[in-house]
Structure formats: structure tokens, C-alpha cells
Amino acid sequence: MFYYDVLCNNCKKTFRVYEGSLKYKQAKERKVKIFCCEDCADKIRIEAILNFMRGINRF
Numbered sequence: 001m002f003y004y005d006v007l008c009n010n011c012k013k014t015f016r017v018y019e020g021s022l023k024y025k026q027a028k029e030r031k032v033k034i035f036c037c038e039d040c041a042d043k044i045r046i047e048a049i050l051n052f053m054r055g056i057n058r059f
Contacts, residue, residue, distance in 0.1 A: 004028065010040040 002019040004027045015037045017023040026032040036044070 006035045008037040008040055009034045010036050010044075013037060 002024075003016045004024060005014050006017050006023070006027055007014055017027055017035075023035060027035070
């Protein structure tokens with residue numbers, strides 16, 4: 001199985017993207033130069049949801 005080692009933009013750790021995934025395709029074509037690992041992506045997603053919910057509760 002083919003893979004690329006990619007650097008996470010947030011935590012600066014190297015992680016692998018495997019053939020068949022969207023991140024692999026983006027890394028291969030170099031369309032996106034900024035990647036984040038799944039742990040950081042989950043943290044960003046949860047933080048965005050919480051900030052959105054805080055905004056709703058103000059009104």
C-alpha cells in the first residue's frame with residue numbers, strides 16, 4: 001500500500017496518509033499544502049461547534 005508522510009500544520013507531527021483517501025490525493029497532486037492530522041481536525045471541529053453554540057445562546 002502506498003502512502004505519503006505529511007507534516008501536521010497544528011501539532012507539527014508527521015503522519016501518514018494512505019492511498020485511497022482524500023488527503024492522499026491532495027498530497028499527491030499538491031493542491032493543498034496545509035494538512036492536519038485527525039486528532040487536530042477533531043479538536044478544531046469541536047471548538048468550532050462550541051463557538052457556534054455560544055453564539056446562538058447570546059440571542
